[in-house]
Amino acid sequence: MTVAGRTRQRFAGSMQVLIAGLIGLALFGGTARAFVVGRPDLAKAATVFCGVFVQALPFLALGVVISGLIATYVSPDRLARWLPRRTGAAILTAGIGGAALPGCECGAVPVARRLFGDAATGDRQGAAALTFMLAAPAINPVVLVSTAVAFPGEPAMVGARFTASLITAIVMGAVWSRWGRAEWITRRLPRSPHGGGSKWTVFTEAARHDFLQAASYLVLGAATAAALNVLMPPTVYEHLAGQLLLGILTMAILAFVLSLCSEADAFVAASLTMLPLLPRLVFLVVGPAVDAKLFAMQAGVFGRAFATRFAPATFVVATSVATVVGLLFLGGAR
């Protein structure tokens, strides 16, 4: 009785708070709207937040459908059997396999979390899942085509982006298999709540769980991106022309801050015509691998201890790999 009583009370608690909040919104929605519209910076932040969130939503939906299917049909043993036995070959397979998920980075995170499984199943699978997570949003056909369209006179840009992103993903997979620790993964996947159940139950429960978790952290990331978008001084670009190193560093940070979708970032990079191609390549390689919203989502699905190590490492690797590949493919500061 006491247990049931407490559970009841807590259930009623969060539901009541939600309902009270909804009634408040229904009553004062107009006032809130007038408040937002009257403040241009706040209105812009709210619109940018909605832009990032609504844009990511369908890709996240695709991601959780795939992760739900993985939970339903691909058992960890089966996945382990599919992957090449050697860690290096497994990472390479996962990197190239990333080209098969035509989406952006938001969908890749929950899929990678499902592929990662429980850390106990071996680091080979974990490394492959992380490589897949970094490769998928950057080297899939949709992203490569949009890059080609955005840079019509520069076919080398597509090759450079593909190469640099794939190398970044493979390096990070290798880094994980060498130095990664299972105890950093503090978020566990839930056990099937109703003791197995039908395939439909397993699928909807997995998709529901993955969506709620990834979307909550997407809110955090989109809010960060919106705030930074408003606070970023617009003159930042103008000081960069002609300063290659500073340009590379700033574009890497900008990629983190703006959190653009990997299917659109090429067009933004193309419009920054006052910068040489190299810093713009860095922008395209860093953005899909690590940005404000991805950091929040990784912290949500893998755990904070993981994200605070993995994201900075990815940032450094992606920036350096993109610089080297850019020097080779694009011939320096053009």
Place this chain on the structure above:
Amino acid sequence: MSRDTENVVLFLLGMCTAAIVVTGTFTRYVKPTLMPWLAVTAVLLVTLALSAIIRDVRARGRRGDDADHQGDVEHAHRSAVVWLLVLPVALLGFVVPPALGARAAEPTVTALPRMVLLRPFPPLPADRAPELPLPEVVVRANRDSANTLDGRLITVTGFTLKEADGIDLGRVVIICCAADGHLARLHLRGPAAATAATYPEETWLRVEGTVVPKPSDVAGLSVPTLTVLAVTPIEAPQNPYEY
């Protein structure tokens, strides 16, 4: 947050997504081409929420109010972070932020929406004053080796922007979502420019005029100038952005 409340939030998020699709307000945030995918997403979210709610109700009915099983149904994985999803529900469902304003999109890096090579463009329709999207006018004025704009009367819509050196016609261009919005603009000069200048900032206008040919010695991109012959104020268009 309890599992039941999570389901309600998921359901509401699905309904809000459906609402912005049905009312068309989603065009303030993303491109119109995303519509079918948003509709599918809305259906998916509502389905996930309803199937979880139905499953829980059935499970509870089977087990009665047995104390030992109650905890099982509201299973242990619970996190406060799901409360964050109330923010998009509040914004999309109740506040509905406005489309990006001209000044919000202003940190314009270049007037060109995307990089386009110098090439001959297809000729304009043979009408007296064909309607062209503002970004296309900017692109053609800068990158058209066939000079299809020369000597042609064209019609352009946009909103007014008052600058120190005269009046401009602007349009917010988005590539993917509102986060990458930027401003494309034309300078308005000529006989009717003074009329355009009498309207308040960000008035929507339909403008007829001819583009002043770009001097051939200007290598970079520049904001084209339109010699305006006629100005008509109009309603704000359905889609706030150009793409």
